[in-house]
Amino acid sequence: xxxTREQIENIxxxxxLQLQSTELPxxxxxxxxxxxxxxxxxxxxxxxxxxxxxxxxxLSQRLRADVVTETDRHExxxxxxxxxxxxxxxxxxxxx
Amino acid sequence: MTLAQLAKGLRAxxxxxxxxxRGFLDRIExxxxxxNAMISxxxxxxxxxxxAADQDLARDAGGPLTGLPIVHKDLFCTEGVxxxxxxxxxxNFVSPYDATVVAKLKSAGAVxxxxxxxxxxxxxSSNETSFYGPVRNPWNTDLVPGGxxxxxxxxxxxxxxxAATATDTGGSIxxxxxxxGVTGVKPTYGRVSRYGMVAFxxxxxxxxxxxxxxxxxxxxxxxxxxxxxxxSTSVDIPVPDYVATLNEPLxxxxxxxxxxxxxxxxxxxxxxxxxEALRVYQRLGATLREVSLPNLPLSVPxxxxxxxxxxxxxxxxxxxxxxxxxxxxxRDLMDLYKRSRGEGFGAEVxxxxxxxxxxxxxxxxxxxxLKAQKVRQLIAADFARAFKxxxxxxxxxxxxxxxxxxxxxxDPITMYLNDIYTxxxxxAGLPGVSVPxxxxxGLPVGLQIVGPHFAEGKLLNAAHIYQRETDWHTRxxxxxx
Numbered sequence: 032x033x034x035t036r037e038q039i040e041n042i043x044x045x046x047x048l049q050l051q052s053t054e055l056p057x058x059x060x061x062x063x064x065x066x067x068x069x070x071x072x073x074x075x076x077x078x079x080x081x082x083x084x085x086x087x088x089x090l091s092q093r094l095r096a097d098v099v100t101e102t103d104r105h106e107x108x109x110x111x112x113x114x115x116x117x118x119x120x121x122x123x124x125x126x127x
Numbered sequence: 128m129t130l131a132q133l134a135k136g137l138r139a140x141x142x143x144x145x146x147x148x149r150g151f152l153d154r155i156e157x158x159x160x161x162x163n164a165m166i167s168x169x170x171x172x173x174x175x176x177x178x179a180a181d182q183d184l185a186r187d188a189g190g191p192l193t194g195l196p197i198v199h200k201d202l203f204c205t206e207g208v209x210x211x212x213x214x215x216x217x218x219n220f221v222s223p224y225d226a227t228v229v230a231k232l233k234s235a236g237a238v239x240x241x242x243x244x245x246x247x248x249x250x251x252s253s254n255e256t257s258f259y260g261p262v263r264n265p266w267n268t269d270l271v272p273g274g275x276x277x278x279x280x281x282x283x284x285x286x287x288x289x290a291a292t293a294t295d296t297g298g299s300i301x302x303x304x305x306x307x308g309v310t311g312v313k314p315t316y317g318r319v320s321r322y323g324m325v326a327f328x329x330x331x332x333x334x335x336x337x338x339x340x341x342x343x344x345x346x347x348x349x350x351x352x353x354x355x356x357x358x359s360t361s362v363d364i365p366v367p368d369y370v371a372t373l374n375e376p377l378x379x380x381x382x383x384x385x386x387x388x389x390x391x392x393x394x395x396x397x398x399x400x401x402x403e404a405l406r407v408y409q410r411l412g413a414t415l416r417e418v419s420l421p422n423l424p425l426s427v428p429x430x431x432x433x434x435x436x437x438x439x440x441x442x443x444x445x446x447x448x449x450x451x452x453x454x455x456x457x458r459d460l461m462d463l464y465k466r467s468r469g470e471g472f473g474a475e476v477x478x479x480x481x482x483x484x485x486x487x488x489x490x491x492x493x494x495x496x497l498k499a500q501k502v503r504q505l506i507a508a509d510f511a512r513a514f515k516x517x518x519x520x521x522x523x524x525x526x527x528x529x530x531x532x533x534x535x536x537x538d539p540i541t542m543y544l545n546d547i548y549t550x551x552x553x554x555a556g557l558p559g560v561s562v563p564x565x566x567x568x569g570l571p572v573g574l575q576i577v578g579p580h581f582a583e584g585k586l587l588n589a590a591h592i593y594q595r596e597t598d599w600h601t602r603x604x605x606x607x608x
Binding site: 039042043044045046047048049050051054057058061062064065066068069070071072073074075077080081082083084085086087088090092093094095104107108109110111112113114120122123124125 | 219220221223315316317330331356359360362422425427428429431432439443446447448449450451453457458459460461462463464465466468469470472474477478480481482484485486488495497498499500501502503504505507511538539540543554555556580
């Protein structure tokens with residue numbers, strides 16, 4: 032399966048990745064090869080197979096009671112943020 | 128010396144934890160320029176913890192690992208210590224909390240020396256995708272150590288630490304353990320908490336340990352494993368005493384030889400070492416029979432749909448807003464997202480994010496993701512059928528010994544096929560162990576043992592008995608002896 036340059040640009044946009052123009056042909060080649068490779072899955076007869084939902088048979092995701100379990104740690108958490116003011120994360124203007 | 132021997136030495140006051148920790152820190156420092164096994168070294172906190180451990184030891188207090196040094200893969204969050212996951216994206220990230228594994232080992236008394244190098248976000252089989260540069264194999268520094276836990280495996284192989292934490296999504300514990308000649312354990316999915324592990328593929332990721340012996344791996348795993356309410360996939364089953372069952376006799380053990388693993392891709396000499404190991408088991412009274420898992424050859428393609436899909440979703444959190452790399456002077460929010468991610472992620476991580484984005488996109492979900500999850504079910508059913516007839520499955524961990532740095536970076540598929548023998552266990556959530564079973568041209572080779580869910584004790588037992596009979600695991604690369 033050969034992906035076009037436009038398809039790669041679209042995938043990169045959906046993934047929110049800025050690619051350099053030199054990267055595009057590299058990904059065009061390698062992603063095309065990867066989709067050829069995973070195309071081997073078509074060989075398997077999966078007509079009556081339920082897709083796996085959990086690696087351990089019979090188990091599913093556990094739920095917990097909807098109660099507050101964490102204390103306010105926003106200061107320490109925000110210590111890693113690139114830009115913060117008054118306890119808020121700053122981003123470029125979104126609404127004109 | 129092994130962790131078990133060091134523990135005895137500490138309790139007998141042959142040496143102090145401070146002496147021990149300082150000794151390993153000095154080794155790390157001395158060999159870092161050559162091996163590049165570490166991303167961060169936490170000398171001062173380690174010495175302070177060792178001092179506290181010595182006080183505990185002086186009054187015969189503390190836990191089973193008190194005063195013993197350990198290294199954490201730089202994917203486990205460590206409070207107040209940089210946690211980079213091998214990525215520029217997290218170059219400045221200081222974790223506000225400890226991963227459950229880190230907290231558990233800390234409370235068992237282990238002293239953390241620092242954070243080991245790894246493939247970026249654990250995506251790689253050679254440790255070449257790290258933002259901090261490749262790790263070198265202690266057996267031959269022109270070669271890769273394997274990955275993604277390459278730093279952990281190299282550190283243990285070069286005796287920079289007696290044990291290291293690691294993680295395994297498609298072979299990232301077992302493959303580098305095999306290529307570096309050390310013992311690696313990937314537990315059952317859900318056995319070890321994923322809380323505080325930077326997520327790659329959440330239905331496959333599992334934390335484990337790399338050590339020089341199965342006994343040491345058992346000592347560490349016993350403390351790492353267990354139920355954690357903070358991880359919704361953590362399983363609430365008591366942790367057996369893995370150390371207590373290490374010496375159970377293997378007479379009557381039914382070993383299945385994975386037919387699909389002894390394929391044309393397997394290096395002849397590598398195969399010979401594995402077959403020699405199997406003969407040791409036969410001598411110990413185990414029985415061998417060939418087992419076929421017909422869907423297993425589809426495990427690599429299934430993995431390269433499921434893992435990238437989950438990766439693209441997990442790594443969506445790196446947005447340049449709350450933590451991680453942010454580009455300079457973003458024009459608008461879209462520019463901020465795209466450039467921060469474009470600059471922060473390396474080439475392989477971007478490749479996987481894009482692969483995952485595509486297979487989950489409208490119109491392709493059924494053809495790729497759903498299909499792969501169905502094939503995954505077939506592979507899991509193959510394993511389940513095999514375990515009705517045999518107790519454990521054995522085969523090679525890797526098709527070849529370690530390869531040259533740069534040899535496989537151009538072609539992603541060739542790189543992906545390094546994990547051809549390890550990925551099946553991840554897809555089915557099974558535990559697996561790799562133990563050193565000999566050398567090919569001076570390079571270590573690994574024997575892989577895979578068991579049913581929660582059979583870690585049996586795997587460690589089988590590995591330990593083998594290590595009582597052989598001395599491959601005691602070999603140390605000359606320049607690090």
